Amino acid sequence: MIAESGHYALVLALALALIQSVVPLIGARLRDAALMNVARSTALAQLLFVGASFVALVMLHVNSDFSVANVYENSHSMKPLLYKITGVWGNHEGSMLLWVSILALFGGLVAAFGNNLPMSLRAHVLAVQAWIASAFYLFILVTSNPFLRIASPPIEGRDLNPVLQDIGLAVHPPMLYLGYVGFSISFSFAIAALMEGRIDAAWARWVRPWTLMAWIFLTLGIAMGSYWAYYELGWGGWWFWDPVENASLMPWLAGTALLHSALVMEKRNALKVWTILLSILTFSLSLLGTFLVRSGVITSVHAFATDPTRGVFILLILCLFIGGSLSLFAGRATSLKQGGLFAPISREGALVLNNLLLTVACAVVLFGTLYPLAMEMLADFKMSVGAPFYNLTFAPLFALLLLAVPFGPMLAWKRGDLLGVTQRLLAAGVAGLVAVAIAWGWATGGSTLAPLAIGLGVFVIGGAVTDIVERTGLVRLPFATVLHRARGLPRSAWGTAFAHAGLGVALIGIVCETTWNSEYIATMKQSEVAHIAGYDVKLDGLFQRQGPNYREMIAEFNVSRDGETLSVMTPSKRSFTTRGSSTTEAALLTRGASQLYISLGDATAEGAIAVRIYHKPLVLLIWWGPVLMAFGGVLSLSDRRLRVGAPKPARAKPRLQPAE
């Protein structure tokens, strides 16, 4: 019954989405408020029904109803409850259902909190959201229905892929989807603006909070995924330039550019056409990401079972939306009036440079992701584009960007004074150079570029600090005044500083981890001691344990430094009998921002075991950086100016103010 209800709810959601796709547009054409308001109720009802459908699938998984194919293939009655729930989106069908649920959630949020939007804009936005939703409901119902029954139900399920049986699955995909799908809102706003042929600074003010929200989730989602790969795959790697990772990085790069260009549009009413284009591109890249992951055209840890019809279906959706939106853009963009003059050296100029570098970096990643696919299809040979390619292309572009980051927020709007800003950034520059010198003296081995990169990271952090110091008048003014000014500073200024500093922090972590990472790989016998980066790691013993749906072999290591015992680390190797496969559970010991990392290999006949021990200096900074960025985003989001629903226009106006 539950499965059928879930299926039925999904069909109803599709019907609602189809109504929402058409009726509000007719309403907008006829200027009929009642018809336009249909969008609001259908969006909320859609959320309700998709939500019900999603809850139904969760219940099926929790109850281990193996008469449903999806549950049979991905669950097991012995699986812990948490993984029964997270297993819902640990497979293709469930993950697509999560995708549309989040899409409906965003649509519902616009419907519920978009009261300050002009009525026809809201009608258009929700209609466009419904187009996307209809396409994906159809996709699920036609090619990937999670509610299909099996004629003769098996007694036991096939269990979830062991690698996915981890808390990471509970957090990473929902976060990532909140980001990916969140960009659909800026897309819908862009299409609505093109359809209405009207766009102004207010538009940017409405779009920015949504974009920012999506960006925060995407940032956290990517960071979380990277940390998950780091501790779960047992190789200590945190970024593989895998096409699926690139698929999430590209919308992030484009979305970051969009955040910044929307700022110019909001403040100075310039870069309108560009901002619209970026909104379209960002969501197109999210769709491309969905296509790459869901169609099975690429090999990766994320590739679920593949089925060609799905690939073709998503490709159709992709072509329809990207092609359609770009054609609309090409047709309408010229009619949007340009505004806001600025000198090349100015805050706007800096933001243009930011956009330029971000989009070009994004294009490079896109090229690296699609080139092997294209070559395989056209020239019929296989190749891979990995880290060496991106180190030679992406890294220099990003280094340029980081070099420019501290200058941006300190330049004035319209016309800036580059020399003056350089003088004010002197302290940050000196801090950077000192860091280079220290890193140079301290470091043994590694690339000569590494100290320079660390200097760059320190410069970026220093720049963010300088900006706040300047704005609050710290050093110059009495302390009480400084406090007062700090409180009076717009939250978005703090947000900028935190987000930019986060970039520097992440860069330092990345450089330290890749350059001064030490590793020890060997077979160890009982009581044998490994020496690594000043730590003594002694193998105390091996023992077996029975988990809920696996057996595990645990190795106990005693970690000491200078004769003083610090901790016991217990990496393990789990064997999942249902799937006949095993996973490596690494053990981590955190010391400050550095980590000791132990993962196990195979045990030999003599009772020795292959062991991989890494010391990763400052590795945690890699993820603290994005957390800082996201925190900056949250601060910015809480800024009064941007609060969703805050800037209420004067009541009296019966119709919207015309666009300039």
Next chain:
Amino acid sequence: MTRKQRRMTIIGGSLAVLALAAGLVLNALRDSIVFFSTPTMVAEKHVAPGKRFRLGGLVQPGSLQRGDNLAVTFEVADGNAKLPVAYKGILPDLFREGQGVVAEGALDANGVFKADTVLAKHDETYMPKDVADALKKQGHWKDDYEAKPAATTAQGNPQGAVR
């Protein structure tokens, strides 16, 4: 500055960044791309020693030998040809004899493939897609590869459970 000059500055700047990116990409394409080969392709094309590539195929059953200090040798086969592979380190969880594998490295002077990475990537069917495609193309694809994990499951064969 006139409006036109301002616009030209921005366009010029954009073109400069684009040119830079294009230069970087072309430069990187020259030597940072790794090609994929099967043992048959290696035998036919006479790949020069020292040239890095990815080797994919099936691990020949019975060929895995463990030496001292984590050194391992095994053979990668694709039905027509075999290629000996030497690797030092820990093999990934999903490495099995008779299953697909992708290794990255280069041939040495004796024609042994020295791998520095044996890929841990895998999908649910335990068959790297590159390998599956190559095998299909050469007509050595057996449909039961896909059924295999399920079959193992049914027998409850604890393959790799006590390793």
